[in-house]
Amino acid sequence: xxxxxxxxxxxxxxxxxxxxxxxxxxxxxxxxxxxxxxxxxxxxxxxxxxxxxxxxxxxxxxxxxxxxxxxxxxxxxxxxxxxxxxxxxxxxxxxxxxxxxxxxxxxxxxxxxxxxxxxxxxxxxxxxxxxxxxxxxxxxxxxxxxx
Amino acid sequence: xxxxxxxxxxxxxxxxxxxxxxxxxxxxxxxxxxxxxxxxxxxxxxxxxxxxxxxxxxxxxxxxxxxxxxxxxxxxxxxxxxxxxxxxxxxxxxxxxxxxxxxxxxxxxxxxxxxxxxxxxxxxxxxxxxxxxxxxxxxxxxxxxxx
DNA sequence: TAAAACAATTATCATTTGACAACTAAATAA
DNA sequence: TTATTTAGTTGTCAAATGATAATTGTTTTA
Numbered sequence: 046x047x048x049x050x051x052x053x054x055x056x057x058x059x060x061x062x063x064x065x066x067x068x069x070x071x072x073x074x075x076x077x078x079x080x081x082x083x084x085x086x087x088x089x090x091x092x093x094x095x096x097x098x099x100x101x102x103x104x105x106x107x108x109x110x111x112x113x114x115x116x117x118x119x120x121x122x123x124x125x126x127x128x129x130x131x132x133x134x135x136x137x138x139x140x141x142x143x144x145x146x147x148x149x150x151x152x153x154x155x156x157x158x159x160x161x162x163x164x165x166x167x168x169x170x171x172x173x174x175x176x177x178x179x180x181x182x183x184x185x186x187x188x189x190x191x192x
Numbered sequence: 193x194x195x196x197x198x199x200x201x202x203x204x205x206x207x208x209x210x211x212x213x214x215x216x217x218x219x220x221x222x223x224x225x226x227x228x229x230x231x232x233x234x235x236x237x238x239x240x241x242x243x244x245x246x247x248x249x250x251x252x253x254x255x256x257x258x259x260x261x262x263x264x265x266x267x268x269x270x271x272x273x274x275x276x277x278x279x280x281x282x283x284x285x286x287x288x289x290x291x292x293x294x295x296x297x298x299x300x301x302x303x304x305x306x307x308x309x310x311x312x313x314x315x316x317x318x319x320x321x322x323x324x325x326x327x328x329x330x331x332x333x334x335x336x337x338x339x
Numbered sequence: 340t341a342a343a344a345c346a347a348t349t350a351t352c353a354t355t356t357g358a359c360a361a362c363t364a365a366a367t368a369a
Numbered sequence: 370t371t372a373t374t375t376a377g378t379t380g381t382c383a384a385a386t387g388a389t390a391a392t393t394g395t396t397t398t399a
Contacts, residue, residue: 053315056327057308063330064218065243066338071211072257084355096212103376110219115357117378139365139376161204167337168200179336180203182329183210189326190314191213231385250346262387264348286346286395 060190074167078159080152082126086111087119088156091128091145095153099132099142128152207337221314225306227299229273233258234266235303238275238292242300246279246289275299 079088086109093108094100106116120143123129128149132142145153168176226235233256240252253263267290270276275296279289292300315323 049320052320052323053312054308056315056323057311059327059330060311061304061307062243063334063338064214065239066334067211067214068218069255070338071215076257086356092212096209101376106377108216110223111356112358113377114359114379118380119356121378137366137376141377157208160208161201164204164207165200168203171336173196173199175336176199176203178332180206182332183206185325185329186333187210187213189318189322191210191217233386248346253347258386259388260347261349261389264346266386268348284346284396288347 074160074163075156078156080156083123083128083152087123090116090119090123091149091153094129094143094145094149095157098144100144101140101142103140105143123149221307221310222303225303227303230270230275230299231266234270237263237266237270238296238300241276241290241292241296242304245291247291248287248289250287252290270296 079085083091090105090109093105097104097108102116102120103113105111105120106113109116111119120129124131127146129143130146130149132144134140134142168179171179226232230238237252237256240255241247244251244255249263249267250260252258252267253260256263258266267276271278274293276290277293277296279291281287281289315326318326
């Protein structure tokens, strides 16, 4: 059992280094792709909506570790820029569901397109088997640690 | 070859979702652990130094995607707080190597300790074999994509 | 040796971000 | 029904961050 703990601590060290590397690589892949009309925080919100829409404001607030007032403000700015919009919902009238507007979708598609090109460069020389291993590794990590 | 491209594009989608999940999880694990005397950017710099020391200011600037003037300013503030220090180096006298001070090391150890506890919680119920798979998946991803 | 490039610093400014208090409206619990 | 909780908004303020210009000293290159 003691050995087990030691093993887990080494795994933790590995995990720290890994998450740091993920941050760096994704920052590199994403560098400069965001439209000039939005701030970094706003980009990150749009990305979240892109991946999880439709989503409530509370959920954005919680997932982005941002207070409700600040989340609300940034969403208002994004709405004013015509990049996202509130969806009518019948259930609980306190909850506001948010989704990208067609323009917001377009803006994010352009960004993602650029990131995709860079990513494809990164994996260009990999064979089918390597790619498959990559996909499996991601699935495993996402299932067990990064949900 | 066309199929290959389609496969790669699906892998890209998977990667986007994964990196977003990594960001969220690591933000959750790290939430509130940083000492009150430093800002988020400063924490991120200290973490980088912790993982890569000794490191030059240019390297920090490049890896953290921060301009040299701003990196220099934040490092000055960290030095003033006694958390990091410049290392004398004989080679190129333009380059300044940075490392954590004993106090900086202590501060980061405290933070990492908290993160470690949360991480151990997260993996508490895993068996030896699962942990091994986890470690292998990380190694694979870090070798092929997140360097 | 002179010119160019590199590593880092200082100073300044505008913008972004985070925190907080006070508030409205809707849903739920007592 | 009243009280409480939940979801979201508005306004304000200070601090953190990002961008840029100008400068110093050191190393390389021509």
